Amino acid sequence: MLWMKECNKTVCSIIFVLYAAAVAAMYITQFVPELKDAPAKPYKGALQPGEGYGSTIKEDPAILMPAAVESLIREYLEGSYRTYPLLFYKDVRLKEEDSAGIAAVIEELTGLTKAELDRFDAYEPERYEAALHEDGEQSIVYKEAQLPAYSLRADISYERFRELMTIADEIIGGASKYSEQFLLYNFARVSMTYEEALAEYEEITDEENIAGSYSRLYCDYMGIILSIMPVFVCAGLWQMDKRSRMEELIYSRKISSLKLIITRYLSMLLCMSIPVILTFLHAMICIRNLYPEKNIHFGNAIALTMVWLIPAIMAVTGTGALISELFSPLFAIFVQGAWWYIAVQSNQNAGSITKYSLIVRHNTLGSMKLFQIQYGNFMQNRMGYLILSMIVLLCTVIIYHWHRKGAGHAKKILWKNTVRKSKA
Amino acid sequence: MQKRSYGKILSVNLKHNFKMPIVSALGVLILTLLLFNTTALQSKEAARPIEFLLCFTGVMLLVPVFYPEQDETIRDVIRSKKIDYTVVCIVRVLYSTAAMAALTAFMVLIMKWGECDVGMDHFWSGAADAWFLGAVGFTAAGLTNNITAGYMSTVLYYLANYGLRNELGPFYLFAMSYSGSSDTAGPKILGAVILMGVTLTLCRNRK
Numbered sequence: 105m106l107w108m109k110e111c112n113k114t115v116c117s118i119i120f121v122l123y124a125a126a127v128a129a130m131y132i133t134q135f136v137p138e139l140k141d142a143p144a145k146p147y148k149g150a151l152q153p154g155e156g157y158g159s160t161i162k163e164d165p166a167i168l169m170p171a172a173v174e175s176l177i178r179e180y181l182e183g184s185y186r187t188y189p190l191l192f193y194k195d196v197r198l199k200e201e202d203s204a205g206i207a208a209v210i211e212e213l214t215g216l217t218k219a220e221l222d223r224f225d226a227y228e229p230e231r232y233e234a235a236l237h238e239d240g241e242q243s244i245v246y247k248e249a250q251l252p253a254y255s256l257r258a259d260i261s262y263e264r265f266r267e268l269m270t271i272a273d274e275i276i277g278g279a280s281k282y283s284e285q286f287l288l289y290n291f292a293r294v295s296m297t298y299e300e301a302l303a304e305y306e307e308i309t310d311e312e313n314i315a316g317s318y319s320r321l322y323c324d325y326m327g328i329i330l331s332i333m334p335v336f337v338c339a340g341l342w343q344m345d346k347r348s349r350m351e352e353l354i355y356s357r358k359i360s361s362l363k364l365i366i367t368r369y370l371s372m373l374l375c376m377s378i379p380v381i382l383t384f385l386h387a388m389i390c391i392r393n394l395y396p397e398k399n400i401h402f403g404n405a406i407a408l409t410m411v412w413l414i415p416a417i418m419a420v421t422g423t424g425a426l427i428s429e430l431f432s433p434l435f436a437i438f439v440q441g442a443w444w445y446i447a448v449q450s451n452q453n454a455g456s457i458t459k460y461s462l463i464v465r466h467n468t469l470g471s472m473k474l475f476q477i478q479y480g481n482f483m484q485n486r487m488g489y490l491i492l493s494m495i496v497l498l499c500t501v502i503i504y505h506w507h508r509k510g511a512g513h514a515k516k517i518l519w520k521n522t523v524r525k526s527k528a
Numbered sequence: 529m530q531k532r533s534y535g536k537i538l539s540v541n542l543k544h545n546f547k548m549p550i551v552s553a554l555g556v557l558i559l560t561l562l563l564f565n566t567t568a569l570q571s572k573e574a575a576r577p578i579e580f581l582l583c584f585t586g587v588m589l590l591v592p593v594f595y596p597e598q599d600e601t602i603r604d605v606i607r608s609k610k611i612d613y614t615v616v617c618i619v620r621v622l623y624s625t626a627a628m629a630a631l632t633a634f635m636v637l638i639m640k641w642g643e644c645d646v647g648m649d650h651f652w653s654g655a656a657d658a659w660f661l662g663a664v665g666f667t668a669a670g671l672t673n674n675i676t677a678g679y680m681s682t683v684l685y686y687l688a689n690y691g692l693r694n695e696l697g698p699f700y701l702f703a704m705s706y707s708g709s710s711d712t713a714g715p716k717i718l719g720a721v722i723l724m725g726v727t728l729t730l731c732r733n734r735k
Contacts, residue, residue: 118672118674118677119677119680122680122681122684126680126684129684130687133691133692134691194564194565195565195568328687329687332683333680333683336676336677336679336680339676340674340676340677343598343675343676347598347599347600433676434548434592434675434676434679437676437679438552438555438588441584441679442555442559446563449563
């Protein structure tokens, strides 16, 4: 009965209507256009200048290590390191002791000492220059960067190389090209051959993979909106109790705090899942219609979508409930807004899945290998948020019970900054 | 007599209803300074921190204009007063707008000290963005009589700016980062005034 009442309260609120409209708008404007056409099969033939089959990420130490080391030496000589704390460029200049740390990393990788690096004064960055030919014609010529002679030490293992890159990233201050998040994206990108492009196309359109490919793209878009919108629904419902002055009345009821909060939480989860389930069903029907000749396997897609999106909704709702109960619903919106903003800005479209980011992105139908490389991070991330949501839910129950008993009222008055009586 | 009443409304509201919004807006300013590079930026790059995050100061300051009356007993008290409720809202909007402009100006000055290529264009563009985004939330909060809906609508509008640049026309929030010009500041300010005017009129008629 209470369950139905809570569901009814959620669904009938204006905030839930806005939430459902937001989910639908995201789906219609971002994902539905992807369903209009099936991906085109790569065309085999002579490529025109500027044409290609796209690029892919290969975690091949033979490609990754030399490229990253060259970049590190170049940035050391320039004295400036590019970082992208929120995907916006930030130039970092290091202090002497930090520069020595980077030099130590370079020395371990190449044998070049700090003295040798500092002595090298012939450095020139890579550039394009106008060149005059003997026949009087001008053309633009690419000039490679002038770097000291070095070679990558043969006894450096790939694992040690990754550790050194992490050390370099920490010295620079994070979000550099050498961070776990950006390393592959920056230095392991290679052009695809026709065969590779064809293989990727066949992988995407394979009966077993096709629904999974589309569900990754679906989750990418929906994950953005589902990492913020649930907090409004939660805050709106918490605020509703206060506005209608029902808090004290509910406190006096027989029902246990555990049952009340869990029922409220689960009813919110269920209601907020309805628009997601409906849009997902629509997406799967469209995929079915797009490939009528294929016997598409939907099982993996459903599992992936649940693992991807449910922890996000649970974590955002749980955190919203905890902060609403502890401080105020508006403060919950503010905190969640800041968390969401940082998460949304610190992710690349694909290839930047970390263990901690609230938002997981993979904004492409292809790049399955890239997703598979980061699958460990993905699972740890989602399981982490699932556990976090359960912990915050438990904390919410304890704090609610604490408030209900009256013991926490003094703190509540101090922190909650509830609606004050204005003399205006 | 009338002037004294307005003064009283102003002082009482500043004392009781302004702390939370201004602290939140300062939070946005601090967050912007922490998250974005604010030194040695070219004109278009310098518009990014102002347009991408600082515009939320408008949300923090303008959406809570209706916050005190979310408590129905306070709403009844306010409605029973001789001074029109709309006047109280206008006073709140005016001091919130002044605070928002001051915060934008402060940010532009900080960037100027950080040797960024910023000027009055950045101020107008930033202030117009903040005001328009705040007005969107103000309208949603006023029309639905629900402050959470106000905050929610601003996030939705902000998100829409990532994919609907052409569709939003002069109301595109990141116009200066994109084009380097502050031409859309005028339409945004006009749009904000219209939105707020319509909202206040409808709220007044609703009583």
